[in-house]
Amino acid sequence: MERAAHPAAAIQEPLAPEQRSAAPTVAGVGDPLLQVRDLHTHFPIRNGTIKAVDGVSFDIERGKTLCVVGESGSGKSVTARSILQIVDEPGRIVSGSMVLHRPDGSSVDLAKLDRRGREIRAVRGAEIAMIFQEPMSSLSPVHTVGNQIMEVLRLHLKMSKAQARERCIELLAQVEIPTPKIAVDRYTFEFSGGMRQRVMIAMALACNPSLLIADEPTTALDVTTQAEILQLIKNLQQSHGMAVMFITHDMGVVAEIADQVIVMHQGKVVETGPVDTIFHAPTADYTRMLIGSVTKLGRTADIRLKRAPLAADTLPILEVRDLSMVFGDVKKGAVKAVDGV
Structure with a gap:
């Protein structure tokens, strides 16, 4: 998603994975990572405006899982896309703030960044990564999965081709793809739906992001594969220490993985709270x-x-x-x- 750079003053570049561990520890698990306040994302149409996200506020804590649940059209995916400034045209963020707190203690309001600028491109993938419901719409059918993951590594971490290939094989192994040294040279059509989703997760983890946004990643999978992908995400969250924002309409998934829950309906948050409270004492x-x-x-x-x-x-x-x-x-x-x- 390369676009023209914005001439605005530069903010601090994201730290590489090896640098993050050496950075001063100013925040721990449970501290705010992303704070969204009064977010409004609208789609102007001929006869008016669709308020896809209408005054949404929530926090995502470090190392925790926030599930955003609601039926189709409730504004879940538009909320997630707003965070990375990848809302489809003619949609746009009209007001609100999305403050990302970095490991070094600095912060940036993502809502104020130019969606085509260098600053937000530096955040995408490196600090906040996203996986989608259908991997085939996000992966190239004419490039090997290795080349696609290596492109992310070379773009954000400036690795050599040999270094990127070695790291790519490590990532494929982490997401439990069999024979990663062979899989790195295979094409997407050679993988099952579950394996393609694992490739997407490997690509998302390439730069060790602080936040992984998963937009209905198991909806198109069978029940057994769904359970495997959910367990994989939980395991990777523990090993990488990242926060997860999980978009779903499945309350069974929410019960399985959530720490905090926000329930959305018609672009608004109708309820929020710890997962136990949501299930046992919904208001x-x-x-x-x-x-x-x-x-x-x-x-x-x-x-x-x-x-x-x-x-x-x-x-x-x-x-x-x-x-x-x-x-x-x-x-x-x-x-x-x-x-x-």
């Missing part, structure tokens, strides 16, 4: 509805399981026999994505 009707929907979904699943045998003797809608799909030249060693299914 907002909307929060109670979200929690109740988990039980309703469970009952629906039970009904479907009981009805399944009734359809056992019916004719199949679709039959697949000996299906194969090959990528590349067979003579030069093609990849068999599907083989005799």
Whole structure:
């Protein structure tokens, strides 16, 4: 996302990972990392304005997990994108503050930075990283995963090609991708959905950010893979000491990983508090509805399981026999994505 630099006065450049450990320790786990106050992000349209984020305030603490929960269209993702100034046009931040507190004791209001300027580009990836719901829309299909991660390392940390490759292999190993020395030269279409999400996490962790924003990273995955990705994020959070802002509509995920929760509806925060309080003593009707929907979904699943045998003797809608799909030249060693299914 390279754009023209802004001529405004420079703020302090983010510290490299090896420098951060040597910096004076002025903040610890539980201290504020990011403080958002009265944030408004609007989308002007022909007949008025859509207030996607309407007066949102919250804190993200160092080493903790904040879950932002709400139904589709509640403003969760726009809030997350506002932090990094990557809101899609014609959306824009119209007011509010987003103060990032750095390890060296300095701070910067992200809302005041030019979205196309050098200062915010230095924050993206290096200090705050983000992973998205669908990795295929964020990863290049024509470059190896290694080259894509190495680009981040060389851009932000000024590593040599050899250093970046070695670090890339280490990152792939950290996110538990099998045979990382081989995987580094593979393309995204050669990975499953869960493995692609692991690649995105490796890329996000490349510069050892203080905050990882995860925007519905498990929604498109099966239940088993979801659990694996959630556990991976928890393990990496502990080993890296980073804060996590997790965007989701799934209250089951919230119960699993959250320390603090904010519940959003129609661009506003309707409730906020520790995860135990949100689940055991919710004050907002909307929060109670979200929690109740988990039980309703469970009952629906039970009904479907009981009805399944009734359809056992019916004719199949679709039959697949000996299906194969090959990528590349067979003579030069093609990849068999599907083989005799």
